[in-house]
Amino acid sequence: MAAPSSKQLGLYISIPFCRSKCTYCNFASGVYPAAEHGRYIQSLVDEMRAARSWSENLGASLPSRLDTIYLGGGTPSLLPPDLIAKLFDAIRAEFVVEPDAEITVECAPGQLADATLDAFAQAGVNRISLGVQSFIDREAHQSGRLHSRTTVLDDLKRLRSTGITNLNIDLIAGLAGQTFASWQESVAVLIETGIPHASIYMLEVDDESRLGRELMAGGIRYHAELVPTDDAMARMYETAIESLLVAGLPQYEISNFARPGFESRHNLRYWRRRPYLGIGLDASSMLQATPRSPEIRESGYVLRSTTTADLRLYMDAPQPPETAWLSPERQHEEAWFLGLRLNGGVSVSALRRQFSNQMVAHALDTVELLAERSLLTFDGETVRLTPHGRLLSNDVFQEFLEIANAHASLTAG
Ligand code: SF4
Structure with missing residues (x-):
């Protein structure tokens, strides 16, 4: 591939x-x-x-x-x-x-x-x-x-x-x-x-x-x-x-x-979180911070943006797309639910290179629970959806969203 x-x-x-x-x-x-x-x-x-x-x-x-x-x-x-x-x-x-x-x-x-x-x-x-x-x-x-x-x-x-x-x-x-x-x-x-x-x-x-x-x-x-x-x-x-x-x-x-x-x-590109630019109605983009924006880059933020879904507005009164910088916690959450869509699964060692040990360890607790329910498999390096997990993928992804929310409230507290 x-x-x-x-x-x-x-x-x-x-x-x-x-x-x-x-x-x-x-x-x-x-x-x-x-x-x-x-x-x-x-x-x-x-x-x-x-x-x-x-x-x-x-x-x-x-x-x-x-x-x-x-x-x-x-x-x-x-x-x-x-x-x-x-x-x-x-x-x-x-x-x-x-x-x-x-x-x-x-x-x-x-x-x-x-x-x-x-x-x-x-x-x-x-x-x-x-x-x-x-x-x-x-x-x-x-x-x-x-x-x-x-x-x-x-x-x-x-x-x-x-x-x-x-x-x-x-x-x-x-x-x-x-x-x-x-x-x-x-x-x-x-x-x-x-x-x-x-x-x-x-x-x-x-x-x-x-x-x-x-x-x-x-x-x-x-x-x-x-x-x-x-x-x-x-x-x-x-x-x-x-x-x-x-x-x-x-x-x-x-x-x-x-x-x-x-x-x-x-x-x-979408599933592996590589940069893309979306142009036109209701299109989304994902871009990384430049070296010239060190405070953003050092905190590892990624930009997501979406253009309006209103055709009249898009053509008659164009506005810049709505934007949000994704925190490392949000990127970590995306890395799980986008990566799990692929049959190749999510490499835990790759995640450890990108995100804090604490974040990954927290996610692995959830992986263990989902593996007990036969929704995921984990061989020590790669986490994958099972065929049953693929049918219930939205439920699995929801669990990873909840980890990110829990982690965000822990770090905020
Ligand atoms: S109406 Fe929707 S599904 Fe049908 S061709 Fe247009 S975009 Fe595709």
Whole structure:
């Protein structure tokens, strides 16, 4: 697995436009007239140009070399070629893009015009992530997706003929109307495509999506009554892990599976806490302090920031992102719950090099308790989630949040 470096930067760019809103979607995205796309790209360019002075004023280090770029959303494939060229020209004017950089774009099947695909290829895009969610047409349509299985298979052919073979497909376990058999069929079709990366998510039920709100209210709109039970979703997830492993795509993160060497380098930055800059609506950044800010650097602080999720505000009255310096206690907590997402787990000796012995020892007490409940394993060096722990990962992460809170109140007292 390629290790993302701290000397280089990952760039995330949020493109919040969609052709229709999926019932389960809890992202800051929406359906906006095409005329808004140009204004938004100009706002992205302005934000990118201001990023260096913004970070310098804060005392945060912004590496100038990019080794990953990720256009997510939303549906970046809705952008016309001239706006794609404008965006990538701005990226290359502000940063040095490494020759072997991983450049990913999220696409909705059936929403990638030939001219747009050519513009992406010309801009150096070498990885495409397709939001398929289900290969069963009825399930996809009931969820608000506009494509069929045939559309996806045709898109894969077009992408490969353009030379883009580093491909990901997203599936969701838990869509309305899904059965165990239909889920197995979706996973089998994904495997047959021969793609090197898959992301498998379990339906998130929260009040940020229309389907989530309906489920929480016990209603039947959006076919909420046909959503599988939590136990059925868990079985679907477990069977996908087994089938993908047999097909040569072992799991490397709670939701991600890849042939060796095809793990998402950009997403590894998040889980390994390497620097990244997020530009655009509701985008987050994580940067380290510069040597020129010794008081911040010596206390080991890291900057996190988030841009507004309000599109009007973002375009009409741009404000600097909200920022917070993360204390070593908060970083230690993140190191646990982000690191545990990876099947490779958390190296205790690496944590000891970064954080105080007292903090790590405190966390290891919790590890012992969670290991007794068969949620974690610890071999003396590496702590990993068990398969059971992966299903209950939010509960496990909560325990590590509680350690950080307890530690903060102890040190404050
Ligand atoms: S395409 Fe993606 S971002 Fe857009 S509505 Fe559907 S899930 Fe949300």
